[in-house]
Amino acid sequence: MNATVLKQHLIDPEICIRCNTCEETCPIDAVTHDDNNYVVDASICNYCMDCISPCPTGAIDNWRVVARAYSLEEQFSWEELPPQQHAATPEASDVVETLEDDVAAILAEAHKGVGGKAIAPASATKPTINLYNRGKPAIATVRGNYRITAAEAETDTRHIILDFRDQSFPVIEGQSIGIVPPGIDASGKPHVVRLYSIASPRDGEKPNANNVALTVKREPNGICSNYLCDLAKGAEVQVTGPFGATFLMPNDPAANVIMICTGTGSAPFRAFTERRRRAMPQAPGKLLLFFGARRPEELPYFGPLQKVPPRLLTQHLCYSRVAGAPKTYVQDRIRVESDMVGNLLREPATHVYICGLKGMESGVDEAFADICRHAAIDWNAVKGEMRASGRYHVETY
Numbered sequence: 245m246n247a248t249v250l251k252q253h254l255i256d257p258e259i260c261i262r263c264n265t266c267e268e269t270c271p272i273d274a275v276t277h278d279d280n281n282y283v284v285d286a287s288i289c290n291y292c293m294d295c296i297s298p299c300p301t302g303a304i305d306n307w308r309v310v311a312r313a314y315s316l317e318e319q320f321s322w323e324e325l326p327p328q329q330h331a332a333t334p335e336a337s338d339v340v341e342t343l344e345d346d347v348a349a350i351l352a353e354a355h356k357g358v359g360g361k362a363i364a365p366a367s368a369t370k371p372t373i374n375l376y377n378r379g380k381p382a383i384a385t386v387r388g389n390y391r392i393t394a395a396e397a398e399t400d401t402r403h404i405i406l407d408f409r410d411q412s413f414p415v416i417e418g419q420s421i422g423i424v425p426p427g428i429d430a431s432g433k434p435h436v437v438r439l440y441s442i443a444s445p446r447d448g449e450k451p452n453a454n455n456v457a458l459t460v461k462r463e464p465n466g467i468c469s470n471y472l473c474d475l476a477k478g479a480e481v482q483v484t485g486p487f488g489a490t491f492l493m494p495n496d497p498a499a500n501v502i503m504i505c506t507g508t509g510s511a512p513f514r515a516f517t518e519r520r521r522r523a524m525p526q527a528p529g530k531l532l533l534f535f536g537a538r539r540p541e542e543l544p545y546f547g548p549l550q551k552v553p554p555r556l557l558t559q560h561l562c563y564s565r566v567a568g569a570p571k572t573y574v575q576d577r578i579r580v581e582s583d584m585v586g587n588l589l590r591e592p593a594t595h596v597y598i599c600g601l602k603g604m605e606s607g608v609d610e611a612f613a614d615i616c617r618h619a620a621i622d623w624n625a626v627k628g629e630m631r632a633s634g635r636y637h638v639e640t641y
């Protein structure tokens with residue numbers, strides 16, 4: 245090793261779901277792909293880190309200290325990342341260490357821009373990730389496919405149950421799985437894998453079932469959503485994952501969990517609620533749901549939610565398009581509940597999760613900031629502390 249040693253940004257081909265987010269995000273076109281892999285051109289990448297936080301699987305967050313940069317051709321041919329090369333001499337080893345520190349500093353800086361590197365709640369179960377990939381998917385069988393928006397609703401949202409039979413597919417609440425839609429796109433490439441949050445608790449739809457449920461909204465022209473929504477019972481589906489190591493449910497029964505969502509963003513919160521109901525029904529921590537939809541008919545799981553006891557879950561269903569009623573977004577209702585929300589935000593056992601439409605993120609942040617201003621709480625300090633302790637989580641799209 246010598247002065248030409250450099251740190252190289254790489255994408256893990258085993259974890260990457262080929263969603264194209266990194267290529268779309270890179271402002272200088274350093275990310276490219278072929279039919280096999282997404283790769284980073286070392287001669288272009290300037291470590292701006294814009295691509296890091298949008299990556300849904302973390303495949304993008306890989307680094308090697310190298311004497312010679314891996315070429316695009318080498319990266320295109322990989323099925324897995326090469327190990328870190330060893331330094332040939334003690335001096336070279338110092339260089340490697342310095343560069344590794346450098347990488348850590350760059351990452352810390354990049355994660356600061358998005359409010360600090362996301363971390364899991366301290367009491368969350370350690371998740372299993374990346375057991376199955378596109379080359380070696382799990383094969384799930386459809387056990388059920390039910391519409392969960394009213395028949396007259398504009399949106400067709402479905403509850404789909406996938407059974408893994410004898411394959412081990414361990415998940416915990418808050419994790420996602422990848423679905424591989426069959427077929428190829430207009431340019432002859434296989435369709436990209438799509439991620440869906442699991443809507444069931446870790447032990448399945450019924451205790452000890454080896455299955456997961458998904459909440460899927462049929463999107464006009466959506467390749468994967470139409471594939472899933474049209475699946476018949478008994479059909480087989482290729483599944484990758486599990487994914488997700490930070491947006492996880494706290495196990496602490498004393499944890500207060502504020503869950504804020506729109507539409508299919510409710511999926512992880514169904515999982516959280518069912519987990520509490522099943523594993524710790526007497527938990528002293530509060531579960532609080534702010535759920536936004538156009539109308540009750542469009543709100544996924546409206547019927548089942550009516551049966552969840554208020555002692556387990558406090559529900560605030562917020563409608564934006566009910567004739568004769570004011571347009572209400574989740575952030576409007578959070579403001580109405582300012583006393584209770586302010587009191588919860590003061591408590592170190594309170595966790596916040598936001599999942600759904602991207603636009604909601606800033607609206608909710610402003611609502612929290614307003615509530616805190618009136619309650620003489622420093623919202624920026626509280627949010628920083630919540631992020632640093634794995635108690636503030638956002639998953640929007």
Ligand code: A2P
Pocket residue numbers: 506507508536537538539542562563564565573574575601602603604605607
């Ligand atoms: P809207 O009636 O303005 O579209 P969707 O049905 O499109 O998935 O949306 C779910 C709910 O989220 C709807 O009630 C929608 O209201 C609402 N919504 C749209 N934009 C925002 C936003 N920026 N913040 C909070 N809620 C929003």
